[in-house]
Amino acid sequence: MWHIMQKFSRKLGSMTDFPQIKVALQNVIYNSLTPVEFEEGWAEVVETFKLKEAKESYKWLVGLYNQREMWIPAYVKHIFWAGMQTTQRVESINSFFDGYLKKNTRLYQFAPRYCKAMESRANDEKAADVNCCRFTRSLVGEFAVERKFQKLYTDAKFVEVQIQCMRVCYVTPITSKVVSDVEVEHTVSDKVWVWSKFLRKEISLAGRKRIYVVLFNKETSFAKCDCKHFECHGIMCRHIIKVLDVEDVENVPVGYIVDRWRKDIQRKHTLVKVAYHDPEKTEEVKRYDRIMNAVEPAALRGSLSEQKLDLVIEGIMNIVLRLDESDALSAFGDNEAGALTSGGNRMAIVGTTTPGSVNKPPNSVGDDTTTLTPLLWLKILFRAVV
Numbered sequence: 001m002w003h004i005m006q007k008f009s010r011k012l013g014s015m016t017d018f019p020q021i022k023v024a025l026q027n028v029i030y031n032s033l034t035p036v037e038f039e040e041g042w043a044e045v046v047e048t049f050k051l052k053e054a055k056e057s058y059k060w061l062v063g064l065y066n067q068r069e070m071w072i073p074a075y076v077k078h079i080f081w082a083g084m085q086t087t088q089r090v091e092s093i094n095s096f097f098d099g100y101l102k103k104n105t106r107l108y109q110f111a112p113r114y115c116k117a118m119e120s121r122a123n124d125e126k127a128a129d130v131n132c133c134r135f136t137r138s139l140v141g142e143f144a145v146e147r148k149f150q151k152l153y154t155d156a157k158f159v160e161v162q163i164q165c166m167r168v169c170y171v172t173p174i175t176s177k178v179v180s181d182v183e184v185e186h187t188v189s190d191k192v193w194v195w196s197k198f199l200r201k202e203i204s205l206a207g208r209k210r211i212y213v214v215l216f217n218k219e220t221s222f223a224k225c226d227c228k229h230f231e232c233h234g235i236m237c238r239h240i241i242k243v244l245d246v247e248d249v250e251n252v253p254v255g256y257i258v259d260r261w262r263k264d265i266q267r268k269h270t271l272v273k274v275a276y277h278d279p280e281k282t283e284e285v286k287r288y289d290r291i292m293n294a295v296e297p298a299a300l301r302g303s304l305s306e307q308k309l310d311l312v313i314e315g316i317m318n319i320v321l322r323l324d325e326s327d328a329l330s331a332f333g334d335n336e337a338g339a340l341t342s343g344g345n346r347m348a349i350v351g352t353t354t355p356g357s358v359n360k361p362p363n364s365v366g367d368d369t370t371t372l373t374p375l376l377w378l379k380i381l382f383r384a385v386v
């Protein structure tokens, strides 16, 4: 999209009303909420500025219009962009490599510099994680949503939640009507917020307001807004926050909690050694590597047949059960090592039904020929790990 907008002056610059045409097209492209709104706005700009008369330029615009489902925000708002703005994607990647890659960077220099940039990003992430654990940002209001995400989200994402909470004061409920046994349709009025390239932040357009429709489900307490902010960015919009407040919803539905923004979930990629990030300095990562090395041969052989797959899955599920048991005992202050080596516990686990043992009768103590097979496998596995 950024590349297309850059071409506007080259393709349309010869037209007499170019500055006004550019503003009108940008307004339709960035501020249309739905495909219908975009198509009507586009047709209006074409009509107002008589764009059809500029044959070559109009031909280029028709080409863009025909591919509108690929790049116009109103068509891609339902797609999750992991927090990236449509206008920021390219800029973000550019600034990411600033200082590491230049247009005259040679091919042999590319790989080490790329690794350096990625290492720097990994270290920044680590520092941000540490900060999230040490500091908690204060609340700006009394919304249940804000309290919930203060506890759950990383600081950067909590700031985005707070921005939506602060803008709730501009949201005014207009109507509410019951549309089915469980659904209520709310309409709310709100300011129009647009991204300012110069201020590098969202600003409200003076005197401009628009109506948003929020469909609230009374059974699940989940609401959907036609601004599609949650679907696109993973952050609840101010309209949904307002409707949940109006409907007296105190507990934020779990559907709004996006795991990738949570500070209490360790990102698994931090355990994987890659060229640009050498986490081998930590004992945790060393252990993780040893486990992966030990598991790989079993995974390869297990994939050869359904029978072998069952065996591997059963073995892994037994390990998980033993780890759960170990965690539970640790929580009560018992000796973990003692629990893991206890014969009685081991037999209890072997007799447990696991996903891998579907279609197989539960193991009995007397007939342990087959029950010992996964156990032997486990022993081999652990020997390899240790």
Ligand SMILES: [Zn+2]
Pocket: 212, 225, 226, 227, 228, 229, 237, 238, 239, 240
């Ligand atoms: Zn909304």
